[in-house]
Amino acid sequence: MLEQISASKSEILDAAAHCFMTLGADAASIDDIAASLGSTKGRIYHHFPSKGALLAAVQLRAARFTYGAVQAVIDERLTPEACLHKMAQAHVLEVLRSLPYHKVILQTFTGARGKSPSKAAEEGLQAQVRAEQRQYTELFAAQVSRGMANGTFAPRTLRVTVAGLMLTLNSPVFWYQSGRGDEQNFRKTVADDLAEMALASLRA
Amino acid sequence: MLEQISASKSEILDAAAHCFMTLGADAASIDDIAASLGSTKGRIYHHFPSKGALLAAVQLRAARFTYGAVQAVIDERLTPEACLHKMAQAHVLEVLRSLPYHKVILQTFTGARGKSPSKAAEEGLQAQVRAEQRQYTELFAAQVSRGMANGTFAPRTLRVTVAGLMLTLNSPVFWYQSGRGDEQNFRKTVADDLAEMALASLRA
DNA sequence: GAAGAAAAACATACTCAGTAGTCTGTTTTT
DNA sequence: AAAAACAGACTACTGAGTATGTTTTTCTTC
Structure with a gap:
């Protein structure tokens, strides 16, 4: 799970995330990423077998960033409301910290899978990304579900609620x-505002 | 404003929206769209000068769909709360009706502008799209602002609140x-759930 | 309302730039 | 010396845009 990543690999991922963010995952070419590193293709293809694999690596890292940050503040002894509030704050702050990675996630989260016959390997990677993303949202879904049963949250369609x-x-x-x-300061304000909005949207 | 669109042009826009939605705006080629129409490139390039213009046309139509649906239910005599509730329902229902168009909007709303030196014409179109989108969200921002001054909504950063x-x-x-x-039935449920969530997230 | 001209609405066959991936060197580390 | 970490040149292909031909519609004019 914790696949140790070398410094060079990490640097490539940062550059890739940044290029994917600014240019779009499709428009950004491997050459663009290499150029932004002051390198050439060779370096990237030495570490990643394909562009799809690189993209998947960025997405996986995004999911793991937030997963790590949020899981650290989960405390089942708290009320669902209090727990979710801490989770929400942690999530927003982490998203703002590693913004490029999450912009990439959103880009490819619209359900638009390209048309490439994508070698089964790529298909597997994408499946893994989706799995880890779902696993992450489960952290939130669990608390929401707990709160609904609890009566503190309004009883609504769970899927719709969690997605929103x-x-x-x-x-x-x-x-x-x-x-x-x-x-x-601004980040803290945003995190607080959004956490409160999110909680308020759930309450009965 | 109401630029009359021919039947053929409208058909092209529908097909384009569908292809952009399923394949992604970048991955979908003009040939793909033409093929899904049982036609060839020629037809499309006869009506639209470039792929960027076609994309912009889809986005503009999306904005105008929701604008029309929401503006129709605005009634300043209602309380901000009641008015926003109706607006929210109308918005969701219209989005579900013309889903492909709005999926395209979201795809290109991540701030990822390609790298093409895009002929000034395209730049202008994108600016127009953003302008109409901002104009649309202003409809909501106005009511939120009214409600905050009113005291019925919690006083939070306006931009952050409206974006959320x-x-x-x-x-x-x-x-x-x-x-x-x-x-x-499902659509009505979704619209109601989301409208209530949205309103709840605002209340003081 | 038929004939013919003009314009609109397409189809087909190309060009050409950009890009993913490969292959073979070259340098650096171990 | 051997392996890892790159650089640089090359290939093959896709896809946007164009240029020209062909069909259909529309608009006259008798």
């Missing part, structure tokens, strides 16, 4: 731009 | 699949 919840928490991915002074 | 709101209302774009029996 995750979208709210991921909304900065669509508009957040780093580089404006006062980063730290 | 729109995302919640657009969430079906990510997971809704048509073709399961009981369409009408």
